[in-house]
Amino acid sequence: SYSPEQIWEMDKNHFIHPYTDFATFKDEGSQVVTGAKGTSITDSSGKSYLDGIAGLWCVNIGHGREEMANAIADQVMQMEYFNPFGHSTNTPGSILAAKLAELAPGDLNHVFYTCGGSTAIDSTIRLIHFYNNVRGKPDKKKIISRNDAYHGSTYVAANLTGIHATKYSFDRIANDWINHVSAANLYRRPLGAENLSEAEYTQFLVNEFENRIIQLGADSVAAFIAEPIMGAGGVLVAPEGYHKAMKAICEKYDILYIADEVVTGFGRLGHFFASKAIYDMQPDIIISAKGITSGYIPLGAAIISEKIYQVISKPQCEGGLFSMGFTYTGHPVACSAALKNIEIMERENICEHVQQVGAYFQEQICSLADLPIVGDCRGSHLMMGVEFVADKTNKTPFPMEAEISKRLFEHCAKLGLIVRPIGNIIVMSPPLTISREESDFATKTFRTSIEKTMDDLKR
Ligand code: PLP
Secondary structure (H helix, E strand, O other): OOOHHHHHHHHHHHOOOOOOOHHHHHHHOOOOEEEEEEOEEEEOOOOEEEEOOHHHHOOOOOEOOHHHHHHHHHHHHHHOOOOOOOOOOOHHHHHHHHHHHHHOOOOEEEEEEEOOHHHHHHHHHHHHHHHHHHOOOOOOOEEEEEOOOOOOOOHHHHHHOOOOOOOOOOOOHHHHOEEEEOOOOOOOOOOOOOOOOHHHHHHHHHHHHHHHHHHHOHHHEEEEEEOOEEOOOOOEEOOOOHHHHHHHHHHHOOOEEEEEOOOOOOOOOOOOOHHHHHHOOOOOEEEEOHHHOOOOOOOEEEEEEHHHHHHHOOOOOOOOOOOOOOOOOOOHHHHHHHHHHHHHHHHOOHHHHHHHHHHHHHHHHHHHHHOOOEEEEEEEOOEEEEEEEEEOOOOEEOOHHHOHHHHHHHHHHHOOEEOEEEOOEEEEOOOOOOOHHHHHHHHHHHHHHHHHHHHHHHO
16 A cells, blocks of 8 residues: 555656646645545545535435445446447437436436536537438537636537636637637626626527527528536526527527536435426437546536437438547446436435535525625526635736635535635535535535635735
């Protein structure tokens, strides 16, 4: 076995971490997470923390479930892998596809499996291009996404992402057919929309979207992609009626609506999928990942409508073979884990639990709004974000040097709570099994950390 120091040494010399500043990372070392059970994680010093971010918005049923380990081990012993290309298949992949078709709203009945969220996004775009080729509309290719959206790290998903990457990270090569419209941001609205009611703001955003379609040419626009609530972009909840109104525009111009439910799916907002259940909007495609296996093993899925499937499965399909697939498409071990995850969620009524405890958590987090550096508390159920500002009246952001979210993160960690810093925003998305008492602990600890941060800033 290795000491934490040896692990750090190997880590800093060889492990390339995602979204990490390599320069500072080398000096600071890493926190080695060695254990996880229920809603808690433990590090190599033996300290325990309430996992306020469910790993990374994904460990929905909580950590360390023996049943999950057994389901994974049983499938490995039974049949760990064989490809599902062409006419071969596997049992968990087939059962899971049927189960997802049952859980997904409306006619979303067919599943393309991938290795995670990003690959599900990229695959979906290829699938949509294939769909339009088969329909004899090969020029209908453009995708409209939103500023501040996060859709993943593979090349197309990263291009769809609207959070500004530094210019050194990658070139936006696909700009020709990937376009961005405004985020739906009730706290920081664009010029001209500051004083509108929610309904008027929705109309403002819908007008921008429709104008963009007209400007690009409706015959060239294939799809619109949106998260029901934006996650990594800062937990942005859209104004009343937004998703439904955007879908109506999509229908008007024969444009597909892709709901990226990588974070919002699998119970985080109290339903298996949020689009229809919460926003009364029937998407053409739902993207799922993360909570689909509660993060125990990687899996992604694009769940597509009967309407799309009918086109791409025409016997005399002009586009010919759909030449796409991963070695691990429908991996039987991942699908077994997903099935067990769903079984646990249903048996323990986890969605109902989120509807109650999540509503309480939301209320508690929103009660932090009285603090002078809290600009906005937002989100829904177990997907919450708090934006910090130097001046509440003018919504002036803290300068980078204030290192506001780093300070908050560190105070929370010292007090036994893990939160996620994103710019001037702190995100909380705990496991869905969180209790009322843990919710109280999280809010109290967060409040104390904010007060300590305010003291730091006075120094
Ligand atoms: N879409 C959304 C909304 C996400 O939050 C993420 C990841 O955080 C992704 C897609 C990408 O998923 P993955 O990291 O599994 O590739």
